[in-house]
Amino acid sequence: MTLPRKAPTMADxxxxxxxxxxxVSRAFKRDASVSDATREAILKAADDLGxxxxxxxxxxxxxxxxxxxxxxxxxxxxxxxxxxRGLSEGLKARGLQILLxxxxxxxxxxxxxxxxxxxxxxxxxxxxxxxxxxxARRMLENAGIPVIETWDLPxxxxxxxxxxxxxxxxxxxxxHFVSRRLTRIAFIGGDADRDTRxxxxxxxxxxxxxxxxxxxxxxxxxxxxxxxxxxxxxxMGRLLDTLPDTEAxxxxxDLSAFGALTECQRRGVDVPGRISIAGFGDYEIGAIxxxxxxxxxxxxxEIGAQTAALILKVLDGAQTTPATLSILPRLLPRxxxx
Amino acid sequence: MTLPRKAPTMADxxxxxxxxxxxVSRAFKRDASVSDATREAILKAADDLGxxxxxxxxxxxxxxxxxxxxxxxxxxxxxxxxxxRGLSEGLKARGLQILLxxxxxxxxxxxxxxxxxxxxxxxxxxxxxxxxxxxARRMLENAGIPVIETWDLPxxxxxxxxxxxxxxxxxxxxxHFVSRRLTRIAFIGGDADRDTRxxxxxxxxxxxxxxxxxxxxxxxxxxxxxxxxxxxxxxMGRLLDTLPDTEAxxxxxDLSAFGALTECQRRGVDVPGRISIAGFGDYEIGAIxxxxxxxxxxxxxEIGAQTAALILKVLDGAQTTPATLSILPRLLPRxxxx
DNA sequence: CCCGTTTATGTTATCGTTAACATAGGCTGT
DNA sequence: ACAGCCTATGTTAACGATAACATAAACGGG
Numbered sequence: 179m180t181l182p183r184k185a186p187t188m189a190d191x192x193x194x195x196x197x198x199x200x201x202v203s204r205a206f207k208r209d210a211s212v213s214d215a216t217r218e219a220i221l222k223a224a225d226d227l228g229x230x231x232x233x234x235x236x237x238x239x240x241x242x243x244x245x246x247x248x249x250x251x252x253x254x255x256x257x258x259x260x261x262x263r264g265l266s267e268g269l270k271a272r273g274l275q276i277l278l279x280x281x282x283x284x285x286x287x288x289x290x291x292x293x294x295x296x297x298x299x300x301x302x303x304x305x306x307x308x309x310x311x312x313x314a315r316r317m318l319e320n321a322g323i324p325v326i327e328t329w330d331l332p333x334x335x336x337x338x339x340x341x342x343x344x345x346x347x348x349x350x351x352x353x354h355f356v357s358r359r360l361t362r363i364a365f366i367g368g369d370a371d372r373d374t375r376x377x378x379x380x381x382x383x384x385x386x387x388x389x390x391x392x393x394x395x396x397x398x399x400x401x402x403x404x405x406x407x408x409x410x411x412x413x414m415g416r417l418l419d420t421l422p423d424t425e426a427x428x429x430x431x432d433l434s435a436f437g438a439l440t441e442c443q444r445r446g447v448d449v450p451g452r453i454s455i456a457g458f459g460d461y462e463i464g465a466i467x468x469x470x471x472x473x474x475x476x477x478x479x480e481i482g483a484q485t486a487a488l489i490l491k492v493l494d495g496a497q498t499t500p501a502t503l504s505i506l507p508r509l510l511p512r513x514x515x516x
Numbered sequence: 517m518t519l520p521r522k523a524p525t526m527a528d529x530x531x532x533x534x535x536x537x538x539x540v541s542r543a544f545k546r547d548a549s550v551s552d553a554t555r556e557a558i559l560k561a562a563d564d565l566g567x568x569x570x571x572x573x574x575x576x577x578x579x580x581x582x583x584x585x586x587x588x589x590x591x592x593x594x595x596x597x598x599x600x601r602g603l604s605e606g607l608k609a610r611g612l613q614i615l616l617x618x619x620x621x622x623x624x625x626x627x628x629x630x631x632x633x634x635x636x637x638x639x640x641x642x643x644x645x646x647x648x649x650x651x652a653r654r655m656l657e658n659a660g661i662p663v664i665e666t667w668d669l670p671x672x673x674x675x676x677x678x679x680x681x682x683x684x685x686x687x688x689x690x691x692h693f694v695s696r697r698l699t700r701i702a703f704i705g706g707d708a709d710r711d712t713r714x715x716x717x718x719x720x721x722x723x724x725x726x727x728x729x730x731x732x733x734x735x736x737x738x739x740x741x742x743x744x745x746x747x748x749x750x751x752m753g754r755l756l757d758t759l760p761d762t763e764a765x766x767x768x769x770d771l772s773a774f775g776a777l778t779e780c781q782r783r784g785v786d787v788p789g790r791i792s793i794a795g796f797g798d799y800e801i802g803a804i805x806x807x808x809x810x811x812x813x814x815x816x817x818e819i820g821a822q823t824a825a826l827i828l829k830v831l832d833g834a835q836t837t838p839a840t841l842s843i844l845p846r847l848l849p850r851x852x853x854x
Numbered sequence: 855c856c857c858g859t860t861t862a863t864g865t866t867a868t869c870g871t872t873a874a875c876a877t878a879g880g881c882t883g884t
Numbered sequence: 885a886c887a888g889c890c891t892a893t894g895t896t897a898a899c900g901a902t903a904a905c906a907t908a909a910a911c912g913g914g
Contacts, residue, residue: 235900573870
């Protein structure tokens with residue numbers, strides 16, 4: 179057992195390799211000009227000493243952290259996870275690392291998180307949604323780094339946008355049902371004020387119903403977002419109890435839609451025979467359940483990939499004006515609706 | 517539009533507030549001794565200037581980053597996400613932030629990731645699983661920070677452990693089936709060598725079957741881990757085609773088990789009447805599907821929570837020897853098995 | 855073969871915060 | 885009233901890498 183002596187620094191490596199610290203620094207960068215022999219000797223020396231590059235020092239001196247800060251509502255959500263995956267893959271090649279934080283669907287938590295993240299001096303920041311506290315907005319505006327809002331098309335963007343209209347996506351679903359002669363349509367979502375995307379979807383539902391001259395009052399609040407399969411099932415139970423003549427139901431996500439489907443199965447209610455069900459998000463479950471679930475794919479991974487590409491473009495100076503990349507969600511009619 | 521002048525530093529804040537930079541530094545810490553009047557003036561000045569604390573400098577000087585590095589196989593997995601959530605919640609109170617990386621179920625990718633993470637000088641590192649490349653192992657051993665292996669009970673731990681035996685958990689499932697007089701049992705998992713926890717589960721299955729004197733050759737390889745619902749369904753299809761007398765099947769996860777269930781539903785194969793199905797992980801879907809899925813809950817969130825608590829203890833010096841916290845997974849018999 | 859250019863390396867100062875030490879003034883108890 | 889002890893603040897130097905500048909050696913073309 180050796181004593182836990184102080185960790186070796188570049189100076190130690192330099193001494194052992196017989197070069198200056200600056201040369202060691204160069205040897206650890208990809209592009210820098212160091213002769214092969216010297217680099218090899220340096221890496222050997224570093225390995226012998228068990229040297230581990232200290233990026234805290236590098237970050238300060240070079241004023242670069244190679245972090246990209248990302249906030250998502252929840253880690254435990256396949257859609258947001260897909261976006262993070264798309265981002266991560268697109269940024270990895272450039273050595274950019276994601277600094278991830280979850281807001282728990284709360285814009286005040288988001289504000290706190292953004293402050294924490296900005297202190298780490300990321301190269302760019304990606305936030306989910308276009309609704310923020312005034313202070314959060316101010317921090318983002320003054321951060322001096324590229325800001326990308328995703329999963330939404332904010333009316334007044336802070337910087338760049340890679341998103342889609344949640345309201346328009348749900349409108350397409352309403353249109354789909356109406357074209358099938360289904361008019362008594364309900365909406366199952368979370369309690370109004372927390373999940374802003376869920377709220378947008380509900381608003382889109384109401385607007386679309388009214389545009390068709392239909393009653394938009396079949397609204398079931400299933401609990402605090404994100405609503406679970408279980409909450410979807412419970413909401414469906416209440417819907418069947420109170421408004422049994424409902425012909426179709428749009429759920430805020432595929433998870434709640436699947437829960438709703440199982441409630442119908444337990445009660446022997448035929449889907450889509452007696453009631454049609456639609457979800458949102460194109461989760462895998464909707465593609466494989468029996469029956470499969472009609473849903474909307476907002477291409478979350480694509481959002482991440484395009485966001486990553488945009489960040490690289492901006493950091494390269496190849497994009498100097500705020501960009502808005504609009505993703506077009508796709509309606510996927512499946513067995514759960516007719 | 518103001519010019520993007522240089523971001524203000526503590527020195528700027530200090531000048532405006534009429535104090536020394538050190539006092540500003542103190543004002544930004546929780547415990548430091550600064551009079552209320554001074555702190556207020558400083559925070560006001562900071563706000564006026566739009567000052568954002570620079571943790572890159574703080575990290576270097578104080579030799580603390582308040583990062584805890586975490587590697588998980590995949591971001592897009594509810595079980596690992598739960599562990600991260602448990603960790604995150606337990607660490608937040610102490611101002612520790614998670615630095616997350618995904619290995620994509622690949623120990624070579626894990627090695628690369630561990631190196632990247634250690635360069636950021638985390639206060640502790642949490643890895644999923646107990647199998648690592650030799651170099652990864654060496655890096656962890658020499659990192660000089662607490663190392664916690666999770667989701668496994670390694671034979672030769674590097675440091676601390678918060679995990680469970682995947683093999684033992686599956687053995688309990690085999691025992692469960694055997695006690696119900698089911699003996700022709702199959703296992704659906706991923707291809708052998710990648711997902712080490714999946715491999716452990718398969719090995720546990722084989723060992724348990726042999727311990728009962730039963731045939732342990734009904735093994736279906738469903739593809740590259742992590743295997744999806746779809747792959748679970750496909751595997752079940754092959755199983756029904758090739759070994760139609762199978763009485764029970766244990767799937768490597770609830771997701772593949774649900775896929776397998778849907779394949780049975782599509783084929784009109786009664787579950788559990790003709791075949792029993794079990795999964796692993798206690799995903800929400802298993803609790804709500806019709807029929808509900810027999811599964812094993814390894815308490816992923818608890819793993820995260822206990823890991824967080826352990827890290828705090830170690831950083832406080834209240835735990836100086838390597839700890840092994842063993843979680844006991846719970847078998848949950850449900851409708852999909854009899 | 856000489857001068858302009860490139861390549862490999864060295865030197866110096868610095869990024870912005872804070873640990874460590876120092877000190878003035880106020881307070882406490884006897 | 886004074887030693888002893890807090891409390892609030894200041895001063896100095898350092899964390900470990902690297903940007904910016906400098907230079908010696910190698911190269912190359914006419």
